Amino acid sequence: MTGTDPREAARVVLGECHAMPFLPELPDRGLGADQVGRTLAMLADLPVDVSTRGWRLANSPGRFARRASDFLDRDLDALEEADELVRDPEGDSAPVDRRLVVRVLGPWSLAAKLELPGGLPVLTDRGARRDLAGSLAEGVAMRVARLADRLGSGTRILLDEPMLWHVAAGSVAGPSRFDPIRAVPEDQLALSLCRFGDELRRAGASDVLIRVPAGTEPQAPARWSVVAETPRDETPLDGLCVAAELLHSARSHDALDAAGTVLADGRVLQLEGLPGTSRPPRTGPEIEGAVPAILALLERLSAPRYAGLDQLVLTPTVDAMTSGRISPAEALAAVRRVAEVAPMMAE
Template sequence: MNAVATGVSGPGPMPGVDPRESARVVLGECHRLPFLPELADRGLGADQVGRTLAMLADLPVDVSPRGWRLAGSPGRAARTASDLLDRDLDALEEADESVRAPEGDPAPVDRRLVARVLGPWSLAAQLELPGGLPVLTDRGARRDLAEALAEGVADRITRLAGRMGAGARIVLDEPMLWHVAAGTVAGPSRFDPIPAVPEDRLALSLCRFADVLRRGGVTDVLIRVPAGTGPEAPARWSAVSQAPRGETPLDGLCVPAELLHSSRSHSALDAAGTVLGAGRILQMEGLPGIARPPRTGADVERSVSMILALLDRLSAPRHAALDQLVFTPTVEDMVSGRVGPVEALAAVRRVTEAAPRLAE
């Protein structure tokens, strides 16, 4: 029986303001799946929206009283966001060079550089047109934004991944997707309602957006969605787990481990089973069974048992499915409350401990 290797990475956000320190932690703990750290504590431009906008190809933006907006030329905040992104990319490359295997010792063949960016629908819901309405309301502007996003993300991340001897894995974070599907994205006023986008159109557009990324050199495209946002925006799991006929599906799905373990959503379980059954990647944030990062070996063992039980419930073959799993801490484990660099490192290490125990 061949050895299996469950992946370990991070969700993206990290505490602190020093990109070099964060990069050293990432490369020290997640060498096979290093992730691009997001250091939002540095302020405007370092947040998730600013980071994603800094990757747009030839589409200038600036800030408005309500947030980010398309503009005729890049504003100061946009230039700051681009500068911060460049520093983060450089820091990760430098850290990788410092821990690179000796000459002649090849890197893992399945190594991936993981970068989280806002997906095209959530970005269109949070970026304004010059007149103040969300880009989501303008079909042409939405298309231009998606094209600029795909081109810029593929160019930035694949170039760095190539220098690191890795493939590029993009995690499309779509925190607004269920609101887009339900028609509950807030407009600038109650007189500007934003209509719902049909589920089949969402699924088709995401598959085709992933196709563009792959043509640009990206190896894998995963999607991250919220567990659920209540009755005003119910989850539509089939839109992210299944592909319309004739389309290439997304390469994987990111979900909270606790959601799958708690059985609150049979649709989420079905989506996870569909993804694993098709040989795609299931990335679970956090370890199930505990409401905080595990502190002891016993905590980790309990979570491992729950994960194996979950694979049985999903009718996934334990040995084969382990290669398709990726574990990360939750975003809250990394940046909420009083979490600092030491606590974030501990959260990653506990998840790292769980991966080899599954194979045992």
């Protein structure tokens, strides 16, 4: 979200998304509040620091690592305080199926963005990747479970993997062109993500979803089998978050097949943005116009029109919440307008 005040952001979240509150991210606060810093602040017993190129593993936490941890603590406290303010004075409990949603950088993208002490990405070292994934799963589960318990909710972890296609293609940039980074086979990516989800669920997470890149680049084509095909004897992730416009435009039949597979398996499909438009609706007619576009998308995915609604989650895009000089009021409106589409779909 835009802005720098975690208490104000938390009040917006609890006011508009009481049944599915999310932990706001406020990157306007600077280094440490960015997505990488936020995720690194959740690591368990794995210190980091900042280098000239970015974040790096270290012997002890650096100043910006401590800053990132402080930002995270403030955000967690602010959400808990906001929840107490909106609680029913009669003491009614929270909805039975309430979910606290927390987005973290997934293990593969984090390994691509975090450096070893020598300067190479963690992605290049199998042992370091394993240690990083273990630390991430333990730290995220511990932090999120503690807050969810205070809110009286289940937990939904959204693994954001913006570098996933680059990892699969071997196009992650090294410190120089003389340090190429090998591609990771698709079956290995799928297996590791399933097992990472298992770790989080064993630690108390209710659901684990994966968010894939909204687009592709020539050097990093989409590999939808990573999220659509479940390795034998493994438990799939609980859902997929994908840009609605990517499915609506039909540029990729593989993307449609992946989303359809998720729905057919009874898992969650989280649409970021609304089909057919690049911005949240602003008027009643625009809100009404979004409904048939979503229902038409369900039909294209061969999903049951009515049963499929229970598996959908609608959210604004990241750009709608943070791009340019958007005000906190405009961010609030983006959440509110998308939320108004849901009951119309049911009708």
